[in-house]
Amino acid sequence: xxxxxxxxxxxxxxxxxxxxxxxxxPQTGADASDSExxxxxxxxxxxxxxxxxxxxxxxxxxxxxxxxxxxxxxxFEGRENICEMAEIEATPEGGATAQLTxxxxxxxxxxxxxxxxxxxxxxxxxxxxxxxxxLFSRCE
Numbered sequence: 082x083x084x085x086x087x088x089x090x091x092x093x094x095x096x097x098x099x100x101x102x103x104x105x106x107p108q109t110g111a112d113a114s115d116s117e118x119x120x121x122x123x124x125x126x127x128x129x130x131x132x133x134x135x136x137x138x139x140x141x142x143x144x145x146x147x148x149x150x151x152x153x154x155x156x157f158e159g160r161e162n163i164c165e166m167a168e169i170e171a172t173p174e175g176g177a178t179a180q181l182t183x184x185x186x187x188x189x190x191x192x193x194x195x196x197x198x199x200x201x202x203x204x205x206x207x208x209x210x211x212x213x214x215x216l217f218s219r220c221e
Contacts, residue, residue: 127154128154128169128177129177129196129198129203130152130177130196130203131152131153131154132151132152132219132220133149133150133151133152133219133220134149134150134151134152134203134217134218134219134220135147135148135149135150135217135218135220136215136216136217136218137218138218138220141218141220141221148160149220150217152196154166154169157179157181157183157194161185161186162183162184162185163183163184164181164182164183164184165181165182165183166179166180166181166194167179167180167182168180172195172197174197175197175198176195176196176197176198177195177196178193178194178195178196179193179194179195179196180192180193180194181193181194192207192208192209192210193207193208193209194206194207194208195208197214199214199216201218201219202216202217202218202219203216203217203219204216204217205217
């Protein structure tokens with residue numbers, strides 16, 4: 082009887098441990114990534130000024146008289162220039178300011194720019210040019 086006692090105890094211990102581990106479900110790679118995705122914050126929406134805009138909505142499709150501009154989170158692109166935007170800051174009124182560094186025809190120009198929401202449009206001002214706000218409509 083004694084010679085069967087040790088294997089019996091080992092078998093019983095193995096069964097008890099197996100039963101305990103069945104209650105714990107290890108996370109597989111897919112399960113782990115699903116639970117991590119649920120805890121990660123959702124990406125922030127793009128700033129209101131990001132998109133393709135035109136001072137005349139016709140320019141969105143017909144560029145014989147004018148052309149749209151494209152604004153990304155870090156660039157301001159016109160027909161003949163691309164400007165890098167830096168020092169982007171929100172204004173208390175809900176708009177944004179940025180510092181443009183533009184290269185056009187071999188020349189580098191730095192100037193500030195401001196964006197303000199104007200209903201479905203945006204108002205853009207180049208303060209160093211002393212201009213009034215120009216309204217731009219979003220191209221679809």
